[in-house]
Amino acid sequence: MTAGTTIQIPRFRGEAIVPGHHEYDAARAVWNGSVDRHPRVIARCRGTADVASAVRFARDCDLEIAVRGGGHNVAGTAVCDDGIVIDLSAMREVRVDPVGRTALVQGGALWCDVDDQTQAYGLATTGGIISHTGVGGLTLGGGIGWLMRKHGLSVDNLVEAEVVTAGGEIIRASTHEHPDLFWALRGGGGNFGVVTSFRFALHPVGPTLTAGPVFWAAEDTTDVLRFYREFVTDAPDELMTIVRLGTLPPLPVVSAELHFRPAIAVASCYAGSVEAGERAVRALREFGAPLVDLVGPTLYVDHQSSLDGTVPHGWHYYWKGTNLAALSDAVIDIVAEHAYEATSPRSYAAIFHIGGTVARAAREATPYSGRDVQHTMSIDAVWLPEQDDTIRAAETAWARSFVDALQPHRAGVYVNFLDADDDPSSIHEAYGDTTYRRLAALKAKYDPKNVFHHNRNIPPGTPA
The missing domain is CATH 3.40.462.20 (Vanillyl-alcohol Oxidase; Chain A, domain 3)
Known part of the structure; x- marks a missing residue:
């Protein structure tokens, strides 16, 4: 693709940033400055419908997909070469329910966004130790932080997630809806879809x-x-x-x-x-x-x-x-x-x-x-x-x-x-045999073609 070329993503209301765009270099930069990749298009989404449109477009065009939340993963998985970055960085809304003690957090939010809103009510949930870490990446891997010994990991506080699947469908995952997917999201990484919002349990903390x-x-x-x-x-x-x-x-x-x-x-x-x-x-x-x-x-x-x-x-x-x-x-x-x-x-x-x-x-x-x-x-x-x-x-x-x-x-x-040069066996090691096999089986159910593989990837295994 030449500089200045435009891309039209059907039913997409966000911004498609391509090489030659005045924001291209800033949009492809991630936290780790040693990562220098050049995607074909960065689809900066306004909401969940945009994410679904971007996933379907990527599938139709056979494009490599990277998903960007906070862009904080050290391996640079938030950006790819010659593919599409599904960019959630404009989706940072946090809505607190102080009575029910929950927070609904969009997939591009950073932990500083969550802390600022929840602490207004004297509440918090376990987040990263760096406030500009993305909520999505940290949570999907487990989520260790300052509150975990008292209130559990980020995944222990996750009560619901909205997910765009590899087929571009929008579904909810919780203990009541798609409970197998909900289990996989709480530590299995970005292998199973694009999480466009998280709902967390909150606890009295501080201020x-x-x-x-x-x-x-x-x-x-x-x-x-x-x-x-x-x-x-x-x-x-x-x-x-x-x-x-x-x-x-x-x-x-x-x-x-x-x-x-x-x-x-x-x-x-x-x-x-x-x-x-x-x-x-x-x-x-x-x-x-x-x-x-x-x-x-x-x-x-x-x-x-x-x-x-x-x-x-x-x-x-x-x-x-x-x-x-x-x-x-x-x-x-x-x-x-x-x-x-x-x-x-x-x-x-x-x-x-x-x-x-x-x-x-x-x-x-x-x-x-x-x-x-x-x-x-x-x-x-x-x-x-x-x-x-x-x-x-x-x-x-x-x-x-x-x-x-x-x-x-x-x-x-x-x-x-895990960094980019860690052996793939390290991903298996991170879960252990039984859990890895279960994750691989769920990968086969929710993403059988391994569309979401620009991550700490778990290839599809034998369906359960």
Whole structure:
């Protein structure tokens, strides 16, 4: 297709953006700046009917389909080469029912949209730890976040979804309608259709709670991790913690002389009263000799967006992930050895504490398979767009070496942490044999031609 060529999508009221359009380059850009793909058309949808029209058009023209919600997937699955991007980014409405404690969220919404609207009523549901993450991608993969130990994963709070199928039909999925599809959507990724809206259960949260990170020098890593292991053993469900290993980010509240100093942090969020939260994190704040202590009463919406500036749109990202059954001495030694070997001061590793409500949910209730592990880990290589291929090679090699060293202790992987070069077997690993076969059978039912395959793909299997 030549620049400036127009495309007419039948019964489509949105905007069809093609090469040569003044918004084309901005529209094809995603969060990960290392992704540089050129679709034939970007169908920016106004609503569900547009999505259905775009799917039917793509089928009729035999076009590769990518689906864009927030565009935050590290593998860049939201955009494809020489195909169609079904772009939901203009569909960001959030409608809160404060009496029924639910929120109806359009498929292109970001978590900041959800938090802003729900917190107006003192309510929230489990969302990502970065507020510009898309609701759709995070939810369809499982949805880990600050509230999960108290209120479950995003998928545990999903009560209904509106879906455009591979045939361009609009259906609803819930425990009462298409319950098999509803099960698959709660962790099976974007394999089964385009979700144009989600309805979530909400819970009383905040608006002010105890949250924030404590930083220690990198040389204290082993001691901090061994203390942390004991600290979280009997942690209440309300307390969620994330370990971050890398450097002190150049935040305005951090002294300039500490910027980019190698450090380990334990960030916490207590989904309860400020007073109870202060008691719950007191031992953590008093351990050793912290470099910086930023824990205190914080608005939930501010805490949800506090890390946004450390991972902005347009930087280059490369991830490796693994689940960990436990923080054994051997794992701690590997983490301490590898965490600070990155070349870029922006690279880091994060360890998420699971357990609580997540661990108590029925294993067969959703495809998400990480309920039996104590931690899930993401190793995130980060570098700037202007840095050369030498830095890119060094950072990706660091992430691979780090995850390879943890291989003997691997206990599966979270599907949302898989990058583009992860072996397809990792997708199978993310679910386990039984769940994967069930997902493949449902794929055969709802998308037998694998129309939606530009994702962490599960090919159609034997129909159940």
